[in-house]
Amino acid sequence: MTQTLEHEPAVAEAAPAPPRRRFSRLAVRAFSILAALALWELLTAFDVDLWLHFDRLPTPVEVARDLGYQLGTAVYYQDLLDSLRRIVTGFALAAVFGIALGTAIARSRGTADVVQPLLEVLRPIPAIAVVPIAILLFPTNEQGIVFITFLAAFFPVVVSTRHAVRALPVVWEDAIRTMGGSRRRVLWNVVLPGALPGVFGGLSVGMGVSWICVISAEMISGEFGVGYRTWQAYTVVDYPGVIVGMLTIGLLGWLTSAAVELLGRRATRWLPRGENS
């Protein structure tokens, strides 16, 4: 057999930046954050009142002190875990049902005809506007909040799954079917893995919207949770507490989004992409 077994690496390795330039870039980034903190300290410590009332805003030092205090209390972690539990439950439900429904709509005309008009009517309603109804319908506030979180992530997941499944090249399905594969085989071995990159786009968006909604729902109807605690701090004019709450929300949002991103990268490692993308 005459053959040329050339092995072309399809992914060009991005050349790593030289260490000195990398260090200086890191320094610039750290400086940018420190400068912002310093500006905040200056504006608040000198009670600057230039149309914006910086004199009422707590200083970074006050916020740090309050954060240090809260980190030592059990209720801080209780709130954190409550919010996380709501997010994880709502988001997981949204992922499962969203992927299932999105796939069903894309693969079956009947399902699309029945479900899609309903979805199109409901989709423009922001999940947070459903809070009163959720409070009315669900036996407990807790379930209502999880439902709002679910709803927020559900639509982005459905829509992105539907698009991803519709965009699949037909050759993969043809290949499986001419191997004698059943519909179920096509679903599990072609449709779901092939749609995964698009689905993860929807999951990322969904995670972001979920956080917005869980916090808002907690502010309106919660018992415990970071959103509830932040709103409580506001009602007793405890502004350092509000900012600690905001930072906590930011951190949790970032961590959960990073988790989805990481999971997505691991699940779609087969995609051609550069090292830095």
Added chain:
Amino acid sequence: MSLRIENVSVHYGPRAVLSGLHLDVAEHEILAVTGPSGCGKSTLLRALAGLLPVSSGRILSSDVPVRSASAERALVFQDDGLLPWRSVRRNVELPLAIRRVPRARRRAEAESWLTQVGLTGYEDHLPRELSGGMRQRVQLARTLAGSPRVILADEPFGALDAQTRTAMQRLLVEVWGRRPSTVVFVTHDVDEALYLADRVAVLTRDGRLAKIVESSRPRTAGPAVEAERTEVLDGLVAA
């Protein structure tokens, strides 16, 4: 397994892609199908595979009407037919899994097919890490692992450079010689058609059969007989 295409027409909306096509493919024959772009060659293969219902006429596979896709008639694609998230080995294992070969035997069988197409050592690579020619070897191994009785190939070597293409043609002949099956091979390349096939069917632009040219020396090395070449080319130009 023989194939019979009886007065087959396929319409996409008002447009006829195949019209009144008659063709017989004998058991263990290699039939090449060629014709101008858009003459329904791919449509013909998908109809033969049972993926596309015909508008009129019928397709018989060993005298049984084709109604749906089956493992007996495998399709081979030009490129990108492999599942990109599965390693080379797992791609070849797929038809074995569908045939319910026990897991323990799948691996050994897949590796044996990969050895036959000269890809030992690449089992754990992803398709994107291979060259186009190597990917087509994997596709060939995957197709053969399903042990189909009919292979429907849609320009499988069309995207390869001349050298790799020649190597792949020889590999196909070698593998086919060891385990003959009925092959319908769509190609734009007249020399490839005359080298591989017993007969070359030329289709017209509107999906009719223009002519059939017999190859006098199928699967023997050396240039095609000039008269046959001219005949196929004349058919293509007239089409």
